[in-house]
Amino acid sequence: MPASYAYLGPEGTFTEVALRTLPEAATRELIPYVSVQSALDAVRTGDAEAAFVPIENSVEGGITTTLDELVAGQPLMIYREVLLSITFALLVRPGTRLSDIKTVTAHPAAQPQVRNWLKRNLPDVVWESAASNADGARLVQEGRYDAAFAGEFAAARYGLEALETGIHDAENAQTRFVLVGRPARPAAPTGADKTSVVLWQRDDHPGGLRDLLGEFATRGINLMLLQSRPTGAGIGNYCFCIDAEGHISDRRVAEALTGLKRICLQVRFLGSYPRADVAMEDVRPPLPGTSDEEFVAAADWVARCQDGRF
Numbered sequence: 001m002p003a004s005y006a007y008l009g010p011e012g013t014f015t016e017v018a019l020r021t022l023p024e025a026a027t028r029e030l031i032p033y034v035s036v037q038s039a040l041d042a043v044r045t046g047d048a049e050a051a052f053v054p055i056e057n058s059v060e061g062g063i064t065t066t067l068d069e070l071v072a073g074q075p076l077m078i079y080r081e082v083l084l085s086i087t088f089a090l091l092v093r094p095g096t097r098l099s100d101i102k103t104v105t106a107h108p109a110a111q112p113q114v115r116n117w118l119k120r121n122l123p124d125v126v127w128e129s130a131a132s133n134a135d136g137a138r139l140v141q142e143g144r145y146d147a148a149f150a151g152e153f154a155a156a157r158y159g160l161e162a163l164e165t166g167i168h169d170a171e172n173a174q175t176r177f178v179l180v181g182r183p184a185r186p187a188a189p190t191g192a193d194k195t196s197v198v199l200w201q202r203d204d205h206p207g208g209l210r211d212l213l214g215e216f217a218t219r220g221i222n223l224m225l226l227q228s229r230p231t232g233a234g235i236g237n238y239c240f241c242i243d244a245e246g247h248i249s250d251r252r253v254a255e256a257l258t259g260l261k262r263i264c265l266q267v268r269f270l271g272s273y274p275r276a277d278v279a280m281e282d283v284r285p286p287l288p289g290t291s292d293e294e295f296v297a298a299a300d301w302v303a304r305c306q307d308g309r310f
């Protein structure tokens, strides 16, 4: 298997910066790809061992191209997550002044994070989407646009200068990135883990979503992401991307997934992996009645009843 990680490139993306915080990235060849799709395809075809892509930000929620890629096609699995605090720099060709800027570009996920700044400082500017923030910087270098929102670190790479730095509409905006590979046994639980799944309802009925969520709620499992995505089968037809606290080897998580498998049309397991947002000591203890020991004891009791040994 090639020891390479694909990532959303080109060089100088926030994705690359986040990837380089993973210790295992130091022992891999890091290969930039032009899109999330092409990076994930490289994993599917076996050209890359894993791909590193943005999946969620704290301002707008899920990054839909990534969710849609994970929801459909040959199954993939999330192995790691990284959180990165993000502020943007406005990058221009040297000598450009704010009043010269008629067009700006960046990744679509950047727009909600700089919208107010743009309204205040460049209200008449035309926004064009780029494949990534670093790709926007590259397009400015080529003269295609006047300015790009990107990481300040991308300026040197593309011969640009930062007219303004620290641009952020929301305080503490964070982006979450994931390392995605082909399905295999998830890493052992760390005590601070997260499980990602996609759920398809069997049929449309009142309380249908509540039934799905109930499988988590009755087992004391907290949810960290709930994002509906259209299935493509018509208006009103959605699947649900869910991140839940815990690891598939936790009894309460395994039982919730068992329940979901029984009642859903389809369940896609996207992985159990260490949480980047909290350390083990800060994880809430299981609610009363939902620890592994209590699940095992209850299952033992049922088995004894079935045997007439209670």
Ligand SMILES: O=C(O)C(=O)Cc1ccccc1
Pocket (backbone or CB within 6 Å): 008, 012, 013, 014, 015, 016, 054, 057, 086, 107, 109, 110, 131, 132, 133, 134, 175
């Ligand atoms: O990594 C990048 O530079 C991207 O283009 C993805 C992205 C978009 C917005 C915020 C953080 C990362």
